[in-house]
Amino acid sequence: MASKKREIQLQAVVNSQSLWDEMLQNKGLTVIDVYQAWCGPCKAMQTLFRKLKNELNEDEILHFVVAEADSVVTLQPFRDKCEPVFLFSVNGKIISKIKGANAPLVNQKIINLINEERKIAAGEMARPQYHEILFVDSDTEEAGEAPYESAEQICSIAIIKPDAVITRKDREIKEKIIKAGFVIEAEDKRVLTEEQVRDFYSRIADEPEFEDFVRFMTSGLSYILVIAPGNERQPPWEETEANPETEPKEPSEDQEETATAMKTKWESLQECLERQHISHFCDVEDNTTDVNKFIDIFFPNFKNMKSIKLERIMALLRPDLFQQRKEDVLDIIQDEGFKILMQRQIVLSEVEAQTLCKKYENEVYFGSLIENMTSGPSLALVLLRDNGLQHWKELIGPSTVEEAKKNLPESLCAQFAMGSLPINQLYGSDSLEAAEKEILHFFPPQNTLAVIKPHVTHQEREEILSLIKEAGFDITQVKEMLLTEELAEKIYFKIKGKDFYKDVLAVLSEGPSMVMVLTKWNAVSEWRRLMGPTDPEEAKLLSPDSIRAQFGRSVLKNAVHGSSNTYEAMETINRLFEEFVSENPEEN
Numbered sequence: 001m002a003s004k005k006r007e008i009q010l011q012a013v014v015n016s017q018s019l020w021d022e023m024l025q026n027k028g029l030t031v032i033d034v035y036q037a038w039c040g041p042c043k044a045m046q047t048l049f050r051k052l053k054n055e056l057n058e059d060e061i062l063h064f065v066v067a068e069a070d071s072v073v074t075l076q077p078f079r080d081k082c083e084p085v086f087l088f089s090v091n092g093k094i095i096s097k098i099k100g101a102n103a104p105l106v107n108q109k110i111i112n113l114i115n116e117e118r119k120i121a122a123g124e125m126a127r128p129q130y131h132e133i134l135f136v137d138s139d140t141e142e143a144g145e146a147p148y149e150s151a152e153q154i155c156s157i158a159i160i161k162p163d164a165v166i167t168r169k170d171r172e173i174k175e176k177i178i179k180a181g182f183v184i185e186a187e188d189k190r191v192l193t194e195e196q197v198r199d200f201y202s203r204i205a206d207e208p209e210f211e212d213f214v215r216f217m218t219s220g221l222s223y224i225l226v227i228a229p230g231n232e233r234q235p236p237w238e239e240t241e242a243n244p245e246t247e248p249k250e251p252s253e254d255q256e257e258t259a260t261a262m263k264t265k266w267e268s269l270q271e272c273l274e275r276q277h278i279s280h281f282c283d284v285e286d287n288t289t290d291v292n293k294f295i296d297i298f299f300p301n302f303k304n305m306k307s308i309k310l311e312r313i314m315a316l317l318r319p320d321l322f323q324q325r326k327e328d329v330l331d332i333i334q335d336e337g338f339k340i341l342m343q344r345q346i347v348l349s350e351v352e353a354q355t356l357c358k359k360y361e362n363e364v365y366f367g368s369l370i371e372n373m374t375s376g377p378s379l380a381l382v383l384l385r386d387n388g389l390q391h392w393k394e395l396i397g398p399s400t401v402e403e404a405k406k407n408l409p410e411s412l413c414a415q416f417a418m419g420s421l422p423i424n425q426l427y428g429s430d431s432l433e434a435a436e437k438e439i440l441h442f443f444p445p446q447n448t449l450a451v452i453k454p455h456v457t458h459q460e461r462e463e464i465l466s467l468i469k470e471a472g473f474d475i476t477q478v479k480e481m482l483l484t485e486e487l488a489e490k491i492y493f494k495i496k497g498k499d500f501y502k503d504v505l506a507v508l509s510e511g512p513s514m515v516m517v518l519t520k521w522n523a524v525s526e527w528r529r530l531m532g533p534t535d536p537e538e539a540k541l542l543s544p545d546s547i548r549a550q551f552g553r554s555v556l557k558n559a560v561h562g563s564s565n566t567y568e569a570m571e572t573i574n575r576l577f578e579e580f581v582s583e584n585p586e587e588n
């Protein structure tokens with residue numbers, strides 16, 4: 001009984017249109033649980049609301065309400081729905097709604113909106129222009145007319161700073177964020193412009209060392225992440241569990257509730273970073289308005305990116321298929337919407353063949369299978385596609401020809417069956433983790449040095465960087481530097497004796513160049529292919545899509561430079577990126 005009374009105190013009951021209109025007079029944020037008379041308000045969320053009420057301690061600007069859909073005319077579109085709906089009203093305007101008892105999402109939403117109210121009250125930000133949401137029947141909404149709020153609307157933006165990227169801590173930071181139950185919805189590695197840094201960090205612009213900070217933030221690559229609270233997120237149990245020594249064996253009703261409240265403490269991204277001691281490498285913005293603004297700046301295609309789940313897998317055409325029907329298979333792969341990111345012919349070693357064929361090791365034909373697999377070149381491919389893993393599995397079909405012919409005659413396994421083997425002539429990674437391992441093994445990354453020359457405009461530079469990323473290169477290092485004679489020599493030592501060398505130096509001295517380490521399998525020759533021939537006129541004829549064809553102006557102003565071979569790549573990277581080499585001694 002006692003707890004029922006507290007529920008009523010926690011959430012005001014709105015069961016008529018006049019009470020609804022009165023409720024809209026509330027100042028600040030009102031969280032409204034819209035419920036059906038026949039099932040009552042959402043019990044599961046009351047613990048969360050109580051916790052937030054206590055922790056935020058903002059009774060003037062944080063109100064909780066339960067509203068009965070059947071008794072309030074405004075709520076008619078929500079009648080007879082099975083799932084609870086939570087509405088968020090700010091100063092009488094309903095600005096957001098969340099369907100279902102998604103506690104992490106609701107928790108984050110309330111914290112964000114209250115933080116916003118606090119900043120507005122402190123004069124740190126202007127009140128955003130909220131758009132009032134329309135209530136339409138939720139079945140229509142599901143048809144795509146006016147979608148409910150999803151994680152993307154309550155994301156945070158995190159920036160992993162250049163010092164963490166240069167020392168390769170970014171991977172560890174991302175793993176920790178994911179392990180804590182957050183979801184990385186989008187990510188990009190780039191050098192922030194001065195304008196972007198000033199904008200993102202405007203709240204600390206008055207600090208005395210801000211100018212040095214801007215210089216530091218624009219000095220190298222940062223990681224920009226859009227992070228959402230995952231639905232499966234667990235509270236950090238170990239920190240919030242009640243102390244067993246002070247707890248009685250038989251907890252009272254009140255104590256049970258407190259313990260539950262403690263267990264449902266979802267941490268914010270900032271808290272998560274602090275708990276894991278990585279907050280000094282990573283800055284977070286979670287103000288909804290700012291997050292949306294920065295998503296627009298950094299990820300203009302965010303909505304599309306979110307709906308597409310691009311997956312990289314490794315596929316393999318076994319030797320007989322490769323020799324006899326390679327072109328047919330490659331056509332099908334492309335028709336099925338796969339992008340071939342990398343491909344190479346490879347004669348598998350015995351160990352490699354045994355690893356890839358492990359699931360057949362107990363079969364009588366295992367010995368002849370390994371013999372066949374090592375008898376000549378296979379074709380290894382890295383394929384990219386929306387839902388790539390599942391789609392490839394479905395396309396190639398079962399492991400054995402017998403099963404494919406019986407059950408899935410249209411599968412590639414059945415279509416491309418060859419007498420030499422009882423198993424599928426096509427291989428695909430079993431899982432995304434396995435795919436990453438296999439790709440690393442069969443397509444080991446290589447570094448090359450790339451330079452974008454000074455005559456390239458800012459806009460052209462952005463376009464070149466997009467081409468680089470599209471071609472699957474990882475920009476592992478980047479520096480903007482004026483290539484003085486001394487520095488240019490570190491790159492162009494092999495043409496020092498040429499009569500055009502002084503002209504090359506003159507072109508490089510015109511302004512800062514963007515000097516990068518690009519990483520990918522076969523990076524040296526892949527980058528040279530993407531650059532195109534030295535002379536842009538020749539490039540236009542021979543390789544019109546190449547960078548030099550598109551952005552070169554003359555042989556001297558040919559937009560980009562790339563190492564000619566792996567030795568030169570290693571030498572020049574050593575000379576220009578000492579810190580990178582000491583962090584990555586094994587590469588190249």
Ligand SMILES: Nc1ncnc2c1ncn2[C@@H]1O[C@H](COP(=O)(O)OP(=O)(O)OP(=O)(O)O)[C@@H](O)[C@H]1O
Binds near residue numbers: 503556557558563
């Ligand atoms: N005949 C030439 N006349 C003038 N400049 C030239 C000539 N040949 C090359 N260059 C310039 O010198 C640079 C280095 O020449 P190199 O022979 O190494 O060509 P590359 O390997 O295609 O280009 P890069 O080394 O810049 O990637 C070229 O990028 C170009 O700008």
